[in-house]
Amino acid sequence: MNEPDPRHVDTDEQARLRLTAHPLQRIGAYALAALGKTSAVESLTPDGFNAAVKTVTQDAVTAALVRDTKSEQGFWLKTSMSFFPNSKMNHLSNAKKDNLTIRGAVERWRERPDPSAWPEAACVLCGRQAVGYYGKVDVPLAESDLYRNNTPRGHAGMALCWPCLCSFYVLPYGCRLTGGPSTALHSWDERFMARTLSRRVERNRQLIALGRADSGRVLSNEVMALQALRRHEDRLIAGVELLVFSNNNRGQTLEIQSLDQSIAEWLRRTSRPPYNRGFPALLRAHSTQDRPGVLCLARNAFRAPEQIASACGRYLTARLDRGVIRTDTAELAGLCFSFVTEVMRMNQNEIDEIRAAGAQVAAWLNAENSAGQLRAFNATLKEPRRMRHWLMRRNLDALLAQDGGISGPLVSESQFRLLFDPEVEQAWFHRQLLIVSVVQRLHELGFKPSDRAEVAAAMADEEREHPEDIDYVKGEE
Ligand SMILES: [Zn+2]
Structure with a gap:
């Protein structure tokens, strides 16, 4: 009896984004949707998806051709070390290679594998046909303790479908980037994700074009989260998580801090009448001689x-x-x-x-x-x-x-x-x-x-x- 070969799926299916339970995949998926100029992940068409992925690959090529992370335009390349260490994008040997070789290598790395090479496995995140197994070079934290349960022993990595894999390729666009550990906000409130990530992607695209780091000062990651909450227009229906992580060779880290829905929503409302009238006093109540109130308020919100x-x-x-x-x-x-x-x-x-x-x-x-x-x-x-x-x-x-x-x-x-x-x-x-x-x-x-x-x-x-x-x-x- 002939079983239908699961690999012969409609290729459109491999160009349709889905949201999974993995917070970093979700952040990447929203960033990808924002690059495709749509706010809802499900409404990104296969054409829109393919075009957005192409943009991401070209940004990777441009960054790789800079070769030197310390050069004036080297920030995006430097960032790639925290997401895709030892990849074709930032390999040490790139310094000695010509442009054509580097471009070819990066494009091949970011190409969807041919269906003939797809394994007989389902994507661990969404259950669709996987296009390969992926480890640390492609997926941040694939090998970190917290996510290890995704990777069966003896396997090269996680079995992923193409849209889920691409969500990880786009992840940096959805984060606040420092060159070192990156910060991202995650929530099960889909509207919050769509708005916050579209703003973040817009900002990062400007920085990628310049190849430079964000010059805007952020007092702390917690303050950044507070700002995102206060800018959000709709009632929050879920809490918010602040993820600080690095996939760098020197050590993979992931720190998660959470805010419950009730405090996230209360903080959001402090930017709107009638609560906004008390906000300056709330900051004064939290300030100390050497620290601004907003720093202590945001810290308290997350920790105490x-x-x-x-x-x-x-x-x-x-x-x-x-x-x-x-x-x-x-x-x-x-x-x-x-x-x-x-x-x-x-x-x-x-x-x-x-x-x-x-x-x-x-x-x-x-x-x-x-x-x-x-x-x-x-x-x-x-x-x-x-x-x-x-x-x-x-x-x-x-x-x-x-x-x-x-x-x-x-x-x-x-x-x-x-x-x-x-x-x-x-x-x-x-x-x-x-x-x-x-x-x-x-x-x-x-x-x-x-x-x-x-x-x-x-x-x-x-x-x-x-x-x-x-x-x-x-x-x-
Ligand atoms: Zn998948």
């Missing part, structure tokens, strides 16, 4: 998202000692609460309880009209026992003084539980939110305590005294 809310809290309360409520309080507190709801997914009832307690405390402080009282309350944040005591004391005061302008207790029993119960896991965070709520409400009330100048002056005096001097005087007594 909960720190974003803490940074807002610290910033909003930093001047309470002087009785000063910052002018940007409303915007930043609003952004902070949106983060707590949308990213940390805190229970809305609990947030409402804490805000209600905060409003009561603010009303009491406003009625007292005292920077000294505000300072005393703020100082309790570091010690839960003191804060609890302070609140209980004010509860009693409020109950006793019928004319204090505060109705009912400052803090209810259920609120006390949220703030101080050892069984409540996030109690410390609830206390931070309480202070943010207090500050936000005081800002709304236009709190300007009469003793502010006095408190500030007292603080200035304290600041002039070196702590060691204070200890010295105490020791003398």
